Amino acid sequence: MTTPADLTAVTEPSPDERQFDDLIAADSRIEPRDWMPDAYRKTLVRQISQHAHSEIIGMQPEANWITRAPSLKRKAILMAKVQDEAGHGLYLYSAAQTLGTPRDEMTEALIAGKARYSSIFNYPTPTWADMGAIGWLVDGAAICNQVPLCRASYGPYGRAMVRICKEESFHQRQGFEILLELMRGTDAQRAMAQDAVDRWYWPALQMFGPPDDASPNSAQSMAWNIKRFSNDELRQRFVSMLVPQAEVLGVTLPDPKLRLDEETGQYEMSEIDWTEFNEVLAGRGPMNAQRLQRRRDAHEDGAWVREAAAEYARKQAAAREVAA
């Protein structure tokens, strides 16, 4: 038989827990040395490492056009952009490391195919216009997702996101500009731009994740102030940003049902094809195998270099010790 006193012993939060709850309630930041519930730590590691992996895998679709960019200015901008993505991966791995997970472990999980990254990067980039569509749609969706993360309760993550968001918004403008230039160009360039928008629009909308009623992790993340808006809210926000921009570009968004409901202020849209999303998520997208293989190859081909650097550092440290 359980007495009320026993119940209190089980449910009463510890001082650590109370402090954590108070910080969350006050919308303050949790820092690496603060106590945090295991589930909070686990959720963050999962989210931050997935984000880092997405930056790293996300370099590939665009790197595909570095050597073929059609002008020197575009080549320079594209190189800078893909390089920024490597930098974002580095900040994010560092943020995840503050939670006690080493970078090597995250890298191993990625190349072993055990870690997730954003499914969007499993689509191919057959034309130059894809560089525009990725910037405008994929980076645009990423910004909608990421701006609220600048206020995420975990300090190192929020701060990394501030820096990342600044660069992402630059990337998005570059993508828009690529498409604008194409739409002002020849018939072949305009067709290339529209084709890329047709291919990237739906996958970009899927980046916000499943509808709210089918998103299992969202509620807890919102309670912990990691996530601030629901998937569907963010998706709406994104579409309402795209519609006027598409008009400026002169491209057609490939959804015949897309329409603003004047009463609610919300956009009505066609059903998203989640079957395709789930196929790509399950590893059966057009480029899943190639993306992982390329990362694995770079990792394996570079192993001798990393071993050399580690061995050299070890010898240098040993020599310093002898000298001292």
Added chain:
Amino acid sequence: MDELTLSDELAGAGGVATTDVAEYALWLGDDALILSQQLGWWISRAPELEEDVALGNIALDLIGHARSLLHYAGTASGRTEDDLAYWRTEPEFRSAWLFEQPNGDFGHTIARQLVASVYLFELYSRLRASSDATLAAIAEKSLKEVDYHRDHAVQWILRLAGGTDESRRRITVALADVWPYVDELFRDEPLIDRLEGVAVRPSTLRPAFDDVIVGVLSEAGLQTPAGFIASGGGRRGSHFTTMGYLLAELQVLARQHPGASW
């Protein structure tokens, strides 16, 4: 990102190159363009993320140099940097064979970087005193960047030579593979005689180059490679065997859409 836009000074505002100066600017601009094209390949394929960033930075600096130099070269003939990069044929390029050597493994890329960056550092140091104001300004800006490229290459030579047996074996092979292409960099072509005070006489750079290289290799415990000297010929439009493939990739999209702007 502002650096990606050419400043007026570097774009040679008001300065129009003579035919000979333009030819010399093509030597330098093509070397930078071809090396940038090669290094750009590494972004997303480097041995560690830090190197994706570092090699990307170097490639970006080099494309900046190439744009300034090609822009200036184009002023002699009313052509843009893109006309020159995308619409010249292989024999019209002026790059030296060193820059055209394939990436190979990371060791080969680093060996090529060592030679390229030490050469470019000595070249730009002296070109700052050129009587041609545009070339002098480009050299001034590029020198700081090339200094960093040189440091990057030297650090890796030391790590690879002093790391594992495997890394030492690989960097030794790589240096030997790259060395035949060193000589061409220091050859005085007839063009140089016509550009007294404007161009840097390549042969005068050799002693300083050798001093630095000997210093680095001896610190790394490596021998200066010996062996054959490649014919070269890039300054006269005769290129290394892989150049056609490199240009095909560089130019393919631009050439599918003549007259288009991007």
